Amino acid sequence: MPEQVVIDAVLSWANAPDFTSAHQAVKNARDLLSEAQFSVLISEIAEINVESFVQLCMPREDDAGETVVEFEGVSFTEKQAARLSAWLSDQEGLGEALGMNLDAWSSLLTKKMQKLVTSLKENEGINDASVDAAQKLLGTSGPASFEPRKSAGQGFASLLAAKSFNKKKQ
Amino acid sequence: MWGKCHNLAQLLPRKPEKNSTMKFSPIRDTLSAALGVAPMYVGLPPFGLIGTAAKKAFIKENDSFVKKALIGIAAMIASGGAGLIPYIVAAPGQEVQKDVQACRTQVANDRYSQKI
Numbered sequence: 001m002p003e004q005v006v007i008d009a010v011l012s013w014a015n016a017p018d019f020t021s022a023h024q025a026v027k028n029a030r031d032l033l034s035e036a037q038f039s040v041l042i043s044e045i046a047e048i049n050v051e052s053f054v055q056l057c058m059p060r061e062d063d064a065g066e067t068v069v070e071f072e073g074v075s076f077t078e079k080q081a082a083r084l085s086a087w088l089s090d091q092e093g094l095g096e097a098l099g100m101n102l103d104a105w106s107s108l109l110t111k112k113m114q115k116l117v118t119s120l121k122e123n124e125g126i127n128d129a130s131v132d133a134a135q136k137l138l139g140t141s142g143p144a145s146f147e148p149r150k151s152a153g154q155g156f157a158s159l160l161a162a163k164s165f166n167k168k169k170q
Numbered sequence: 171m172w173g174k175c176h177n178l179a180q181l182l183p184r185k186p187e188k189n190s191t192m193k194f195s196p197i198r199d200t201l202s203a204a205l206g207v208a209p210m211y212v213g214l215p216p217f218g219l220i221g222t223a224a225k226k227a228f229i230k231e232n233d234s235f236v237k238k239a240l241i242g243i244a245a246m247i248a249s250g251g252a253g254l255i256p257y258i259v260a261a262p263g264q265e266v267q268k269d270v271q272a273c274r275t276q277v278a279n280d281r282y283s284q285k286i
Contacts, residue, residue: 007282010278010282011278011279014274014275014278015278016271017268018264018267018268018271019267019271022271047281048274048277048278048281049274051277051281052270052273052274055273055276055277056270056273082266083266083269086267086269086270090267090270
């Protein structure tokens with residue numbers, strides 16, 4: 001269980017009304033917390049972040065009837081894809097606010113996803129298609145490469161790599 | 171739009187710039203400007219441009235809903251209704267961001283309420 005001061009910092013990040021305010025909350029915490037406390041904060045934020053990712057992967061009632069789009073061999077409704085895109089678009093800024101480069105942040109999220117999936121499947125007996133989809137996207141890769149993707153199934157790092165590649169093309 | 175996208179990266183909303191007005195989005199802003207001049211096709215002045223200009227000049231990505239609404243209403247009054255059009259076009263992306271934030275809030279609150 002983290003110290004209360006760390007929990008308070010996590011909650012101020014999680015309860016921020018938008019991404020920009022959330023990043024600012026993390027930056028404020030960097031000034032307030034010790035190095036050890038801030039390491040715990042990073043770990044907590046990463047775990048909450050991947051759990052959110054799995055929940056955002058899950059279909060909702062109002063997703064029904066939406067056109068299905070496919071990415072990395074995983075099918076999503078348009079609304080699911082929009083949620084995952086929004087989550088993904090936050091990661092670069094969040095990693096930066098935490099003082100981590102994209103490779104390190106990507107690698108940490110991947111490890112946390114593997115841990116979460118193991119926990120869901122083995123400890124809680126949850127074996128849902130959404131968990132598999134989240135694992136396929138986020139839990140199966142090594143550190144991010146900034147090369148454009150050549151094959152499917154490389155996970156979160158490839159998402160970030162594809163994003164960076166698109167930016168270079170613009 | 172969505173049906174043509176095969177890569178999630180193509181769907182990424184642009185990252186908002188700190189302390190800046192809303193970032194340029196080619197599709198949204200072209201559409202917004204086109205709607206701004208739409209009244210000209212029926213022989214009216216381009217009232218909608220008042221809304222487009224007000225949105226660019228006074229609205230930041232992370233401004234409160236109330237501020238956005240007040241500026242939108244002011245533009246609507248100034249343009250006799252047509253100025254509201256660009257605000258309607260710009261709305262969707264922020265709802266998804268709020269959805270992500272709400273999910274994160276719930277996960278965090280559940281996490282610590284169970285442990286305390």
